[in-house]
Amino acid sequence: MTDLTFYTNPMSRGRIARWMLEETGVAYTTEILTFESSIMSPDYRAINPMGKVPAIRHGKTIVTECAAICAYLAETFPDAKLAPRADERGSYYRWLFFAAGPLEASVTNRALGFVTPPDKGRMAGYGSYADVMDTLEKAVSTETFIAGNRFTAADVYVGSHISWGLGFGTIEKRPAFVDYLARVTDRPAYKRAKVIDDEAMQALQKTA
């Protein structure tokens, strides 16, 4: 059996990694951490000094950061065919990093009430939220999937951002986002991951 442990909380970005894990089809063990206690433990700080979920431990390798977890799992378990082919690599990394950087930062800042002053857009890696939305719209509309004509790990990550953003109202509900989300989530692994995390969430709420 694969020595793979997944550290998560079902009410977190851990859902992105869960979806990716389910896509790979490999066996893994889950450790659910609570925000109130176990996430702050020294044992978990040794895994992720940021004290944040998700993280995975694969043998002696620890990976944190959802985008890195998606890329790592795609390359480590190639049978799932979620890593990019040579002709997909450019778009794959481009949009994976765009989502982990400009998209994440602009959406979070805006949700927290921070608006880039118009004359300071050059300083911000994402420029403005409006530019990020327009760019994301083009990215998800150019081809069927973010890196070309087939689903890759980059779709797990970009799709998850769009899913959270539309769910929380932090990403504008443009038809291109809604259509892309429907395309990328119409997958058994996505549905399986959702059921597992929804059940884990209910179990946590019962014990709270």
Ligand SMILES: N[C@@H](CCC(=O)N[C@@H](CS)C(=O)NCC(=O)O)C(=O)O
């Ligand atoms: N950049 C990290 C963000 C991880 C993150 O912020 N996780 C949140 C939950 S969504 C967390 O663990 N928060 C707990 C805390 O900060 O105490 C990633 O992409 O994995």
